[in-house]
Amino acid sequence: MGSAAAWRLASRGGEVTLLERFGPGHDRGSSHGTSRIFRLAYTDPFYVDLAVRSLPLWRRLEEETGRQVLSLTGSVDHGPAAITDALYEALTASGRPAERLVPEQVAERWPGLRADTGAVFHPEAGRLHADEAVAAFQQAARAHGADVRHGVRVTGLSVLGDGVRVVTEANEEWRADAVVVAVGGWTAALLAGGASAPVSGVPKLRVTQEQPAHFPAADPLSWPSFIHHPGAGLPATGRTTDGVYGLGSTDGVKAGFHGIGPVVDPDHRDRTPDLATVRALAAYAERWLPGVDHTGPEPLTCLYTTTADHDFLVDRQGPVTVLGGCSGHAFKFASVIGELAASLVHGEPGPSRFALGRRPRTAR
Ligand SMILES: Cc1cc2nc3c(=O)[nH]c(=O)nc-3n(C[C@H](O)[C@H](O)[C@H](O)COP(=O)(O)OP(=O)(O)OC[C@H]3O[C@@H](n4cnc5c(N)ncnc54)[C@H](O)[C@@H]3O)c2cc1C
Numbered sequence: 001m002g003s004a005a006a007w008r009l010a011s012r013g014g015e016v017t018l019l020e021r022f023g024p025g026h027d028r029g030s031s032h033g034t035s036r037i038f039r040l041a042y043t044d045p046f047y048v049d050l051a052v053r054s055l056p057l058w059r060r061l062e063e064e065t066g067r068q069v070l071s072l073t074g075s076v077d078h079g080p081a082a083i084t085d086a087l088y089e090a091l092t093a094s095g096r097p098a099e100r101l102v103p104e105q106v107a108e109r110w111p112g113l114r115a116d117t118g119a120v121f122h123p124e125a126g127r128l129h130a131d132e133a134v135a136a137f138q139q140a141a142r143a144h145g146a147d148v149r150h151g152v153r154v155t156g157l158s159v160l161g162d163g164v165r166v167v168t169e170a171n172e173e174w175r176a177d178a179v180v181v182a183v184g185g186w187t188a189a190l191l192a193g194g195a196s197a198p199v200s201g202v203p204k205l206r207v208t209q210e211q212p213a214h215f216p217a218a219d220p221l222s223w224p225s226f227i228h229h230p231g232a233g234l235p236a237t238g239r240t241t242d243g244v245y246g247l248g249s250t251d252g253v254k255a256g257f258h259g260i261g262p263v264v265d266p267d268h269r270d271r272t273p274d275l276a277t278v279r280a281l282a283a284y285a286e287r288w289l290p291g292v293d294h295t296g297p298e299p300l301t302c303l304y305t306t307t308a309d310h311d312f313l314v315d316r317q318g319p320v321t322v323l324g325g326c327s328g329h330a331f332k333f334a335s336v337i338g339e340l341a342a343s344l345v346h347g348e349p350g351p352s353r354f355a356l357g358r359r360p361r362t363a364r
Helices: 002-011 045-065 081-093 103-109 130-143 184-191 275-288 331-345
Strands: 017-020 036-038 070-072 075-079 099-101 118-122 126-128 147-150 154-160 163-168 173-176 179-181 206-210 213-215 225-228 244-249 252-257 302-306 313-317 320-324
Touching (some): 002 320, 002 331, 036 331, 045 331, 075 081, 075 103, 081 099, 103 118, 126 244, 130 331, 179 184, 213 275, 313 331
Parallel strands (some): 075 225
Antiparallel strands (some): 099 118, 206 302, 213 252, 244 252
């Protein structure tokens, strides 16, 4: 999110410096790896619209950098018909193409995927290459004049009048008219400080270590992305409470349980895979993903930083803009979140849904 904001701010002609604690392509946060699902299918029209707005910005990023970031292979949502019908209605109400399918049609078109009771396909979905996207944001930011620095850890942030003072671990000091804080799982740590905190209203954030796995498969890049919603053939309890997601990538077909990992301290987390979760994913794959080799999962770990209502934080207080609370579903929106950040810095309003200090909507 920070790299996206640097690109959009620099493209408006601002003097921009991006400070990143770790090296290029690091795997300590939430945005590493070869794949993230891009999709428009949300039951909530607010998110359909946000995803639609992100699409031309992804394409502009590709044009500016010459990198392929987004591949549209389509997406299959399947599960209880009530949910897939609601997704179909939300997509078509927004004028986006979508098709209702029965499980037999899914099996015919994608023999690697076994669908539950109801299914909906939409073509404006697919795979974002996460590492390429972050590198492209930084490349594009640099091309617009931004100074992109890795290995610089910010340790302090204070508001001084209408500007900001930023201090780093190496005791460097920066002064700026505005700062965008986009530190993922480290948000609470950097914005703590009680009465002297640089912003107020940062909600409680749950930082968890999530653990999908890649499975070997023939031609994984031809797979659509997929979401298996619980409530029909998939129990709405235990590891599958919030469903299963997956997609093809150069590493195989990725599948994961959504948001079930343990709460962790991002600086002291155990990155060794939980074998019970790996076995449960393999059992899922054996039943629902006949096109993968369920005996060969390769697990990986990554952080979710989740708000109570799963809406993000994209808001500004004085000279400080905060991007965070990405709740395990924000990568697809990174291009438009960068644009929203640039708008906020330039004094335009942001979505009230993403405000600091908001009353959370009913938790999902
Ligand atoms: C397993 C997994 C699967 C996912 N799948 C999808 C998906 O399919 N589709 C989708 O849309 N989303 C998905 N997401 C969610 C998406 O990846 C995240 O919402 C998004 O990457 C969050 O980005 P971020 O910039 O907030 O956090 P990060 O990527 O963690 O970035 C924060 C950065 O801040 C840096 N930083 C921290 N502290 C400091 C400091 N003090 N000084 C300087 N730098 C600092 C960190 O090093 C890090 O690089 C998934 C997430 C995970 C973990």
